[in-house]
Amino acid sequence: MNIIDRGTGTPVVLIPGIQGRWEWMAPAVDALSQRCRVITFSLCDEPSSGFVSEPARGVENYLDQLDQVFARTGLSDAIVIGVSYSGPVAMEFTVRHPERVRALILVSALPPDWQPDARAQFYLRAPLLFSPIFFIDAPMRAFREVRAALPLLGPRARFSAMQLGRAARYFLSPTRMATRIGWLGRFRFSDPSRIRKPVMVITGEPGLDCVVPPALTHRYVDAIPNARHAVIPRTGHLCLLTKPNEFTNLICRFLDEIPDDGRRASA
Numbered sequence: 001m002n003i004i005d006r007g008t009g010t011p012v013v014l015i016p017g018i019q020g021r022w023e024w025m026a027p028a029v030d031a032l033s034q035r036c037r038v039i040t041f042s043l044c045d046e047p048s049s050g051f052v053s054e055p056a057r058g059v060e061n062y063l064d065q066l067d068q069v070f071a072r073t074g075l076s077d078a079i080v081i082g083v084s085y086s087g088p089v090a091m092e093f094t095v096r097h098p099e100r101v102r103a104l105i106l107v108s109a110l111p112p113d114w115q116p117d118a119r120a121q122f123y124l125r126a127p128l129l130f131s132p133i134f135f136i137d138a139p140m141r142a143f144r145e146v147r148a149a150l151p152l153l154g155p156r157a158r159f160s161a162m163q164l165g166r167a168a169r170y171f172l173s174p175t176r177m178a179t180r181i182g183w184l185g186r187f188r189f190s191d192p193s194r195i196r197k198p199v200m201v202i203t204g205e206p207g208l209d210c211v212v213p214p215a216l217t218h219r220y221v222d223a224i225p226n227a228r229h230a231v232i233p234r235t236g237h238l239c240l241l242t243k244p245n246e247f248t249n250l251i252c253r254f255l256d257e258i259p260d261d262g263r264r265a266s267a
Helices: 022-032 060-073 084-096 118-125 131-149 153-169 174-186 219-223 244-256
Strands: 003-006 011-015 037-041 078-083 101-107 199-203 228-231
Touching (some): 011 060, 011 084, 022 153, 022 244, 078 084, 084 174, 101 244, 131 153, 199 219
Parallel strands (some): 011 037, 011 078, 078 101, 101 199
Antiparallel strands (some): 003 037
């Protein structure tokens, strides 16, 4: 069971997006672990995760994995962060286990009632066959966001090189990503309005997120009592990668405002 546990301080459980591998969030993990205890992992249906998954159980696999992560790391409670695809998973865990979640943070998260659009349905028809189109299309769709986040050529070139390195080293499986989307569509999520914990919803700017439009993520703000919305300027879906320090600052300011309820998470 491969669990990444870095840093000290307030414990934060960071759940990967649809890519499945925690390494795709490495810049955010590095920045956040300078100020918090960051616990992360690869999704349990990734071969490298060290966890066991049962295809017939779908999203329940991820909820079980979170149970195991809390148990293996000795956490009584933590901040839970769901990124993109894992947003509704983090939300469901919070509804089921409010005693374990100090606060919930949703980053460019899919809403629980999300349905694939025409573009996603195109890839889902034959994920392996259409994967060359996907791997060409995805960087092109992200170019506007990367240019806005990193206007200088040098930082932008370094970022692009690092992304290419991640893609080469931590392969994205089109078939596993398609399976994950199917799991999400078949799962009956709880009503997010049941959440009474502090909640922050983070998005990039409208027009810069070409993966999950901020209006979709904003549904959580409409549904969850007292949820707040924060925007990281000049970025979109890749805010954890292009703006890791701004992302960390935003989270730490939010954590500083959470009332101390007298509970202590395990160190």
